[in-house]
Amino acid sequence: MELKGKVHYVGVNDRTKALFENLWPLPYGVSYNSYLIADDEMVALIDTVDVAFFEVYLKKIRSVIGDRKIDYLIINHMEPDHSGSISLIKQYYPDIVLVGNKKTFDMVEGYYGLTGDRYVVGEGDFLKIGHHNLRFYLIPMVHWPETMVTFDETEGILFSGDAFGCFGALNGGCIDKNINTDIYWNEMRRYYSNIVGKFGNPVQKALQKCSGLPIKMICSTHGPVWEENIPQVVDMYDKMSRYEGEEGVVIVYGTMYGNTEELAEAIAEELSAQGIKNIIMHNASYTHHSFILSDIFKYKGLIVGCTTYNMNLYPEIQSLLDKVAAREMKNRIMGYFGSFTWASAAVKKLGEYTEKLKFEVVGNPVEMKQTMKADNYLQAKALAKAMADRLKADRK
Numbered sequence: 001m002e003l004k005g006k007v008h009y010v011g012v013n014d015r016t017k018a019l020f021e022n023l024w025p026l027p028y029g030v031s032y033n034s035y036l037i038a039d040d041e042m043v044a045l046i047d048t049v050d051v052a053f054f055e056v057y058l059k060k061i062r063s064v065i066g067d068r069k070i071d072y073l074i075i076n077h078m079e080p081d082h083s084g085s086i087s088l089i090k091q092y093y094p095d096i097v098l099v100g101n102k103k104t105f106d107m108v109e110g111y112y113g114l115t116g117d118r119y120v121v122g123e124g125d126f127l128k129i130g131h132h133n134l135r136f137y138l139i140p141m142v143h144w145p146e147t148m149v150t151f152d153e154t155e156g157i158l159f160s161g162d163a164f165g166c167f168g169a170l171n172g173g174c175i176d177k178n179i180n181t182d183i184y185w186n187e188m189r190r191y192y193s194n195i196v197g198k199f200g201n202p203v204q205k206a207l208q209k210c211s212g213l214p215i216k217m218i219c220s221t222h223g224p225v226w227e228e229n230i231p232q233v234v235d236m237y238d239k240m241s242r243y244e245g246e247e248g249v250v251i252v253y254g255t256m257y258g259n260t261e262e263l264a265e266a267i268a269e270e271l272s273a274q275g276i277k278n279i280i281m282h283n284a285s286y287t288h289h290s291f292i293l294s295d296i297f298k299y300k301g302l303i304v305g306c307t308t309y310n311m312n313l314y315p316e317i318q319s320l321l322d323k324v325a326a327r328e329m330k331n332r333i334m335g336y337f338g339s340f341t342w343a344s345a346a347v348k349k350l351g352e353y354t355e356k357l358k359f360e361v362v363g364n365p366v367e368m369k370q371t372m373k374a375d376n377y378l379q380a381k382a383l384a385k386a387m388a389d390r391l392k393a394d395r396k
């Protein structure tokens, strides 16, 4: 599929993998994007695909260039879902020269034992592929240390690696202006929050580095090619990497027998009564944490409820909060509540977590013994009102 100026999409779709990284569900599948610059004089391949798809990948490459050789393989990112076919590409195209930075080649040798022809590039280095002038920029930790982007100065195409990527296979078309992009926006936030979420600062640096480039098209390694929606995509990555949340509250709770959930319902009702429209409720044992993390990245308010389990937090809440902490999230406003039957621990532990997370605490925590009594109900409403007032204070 030609994108423009002899640049072709040769990526593949994976609709069978259950969990990306063996962790994150893929309800819409995922694409592994690779691009081919098939200029009259020279051919360059940019990133490869998961090795399980090599046959279909090779067919796609050959449908564009037939028996021509490939001169260069540019490796923007070494994660195996993109680097997995490097060894086989090298077997089929033995004269191909690998292009990457110093850190790339440490991984090329370590993963694939390849030590042959290479072109080691540094920040701002240049490679000419026919009429395409390619320039390389290093964007370490977006989201591995070797990550770089390749900018085609001739066509204004940014080959961005995982940056600006999102879950979701491509169903026929691949350029945003030709397809219905509805599903990809949430899938982009979920991809970012699950995979890249910890690396807000490196993403900010990468955005600054790319901000001066005259980008007309973004070709990332997952999801659609962005042409029409570049400002929206960049804005979304900017906001997510600054951990900026919209007005709204995620209420997430861990319960075994439903009593803690009753408190959650009371809080949600009062938030709504106070004029908060975006209220998302998650039972942490039911919704995969991948989706909960995505919502926590979206909204500014977070209220966590947890029952006491063997003098600790309920395991699913503990596990979720560990994931939030691992992403070093900032700028969240948090309230919390908990329950117990004979000896309480959950509320105290949640309090300790707010310190670890460095979130702004709002309202008084509600601690409920066994079932929701009238005073717990009033305390829950007060917590919800405190959250609503705090969010409304940020309205312009």
Ligand SMILES: Cc1cc2nc3c(=O)[nH]c(=O)nc-3n(C[C@H](O)[C@H](O)[C@H](O)COP(=O)(O)O)c2cc1C
Pocket (backbone or CB within 6 Å): 254, 255, 256, 257, 258, 259, 260, 261, 307, 308, 309, 310, 311, 312, 339, 340, 341, 342, 343, 344, 345, 370
């Ligand atoms: C495995 C297990 C461990 C528990 N550990 C504690 C505990 O350490 N302290 C306590 O006060 N209650 C403990 N409880 C009792 C819970 O507080 C009680 O089941 C309560 O109903 C849980 O709230 P829920 O209705 O929201 O699930 C435990 C219950 C279970 C099933």
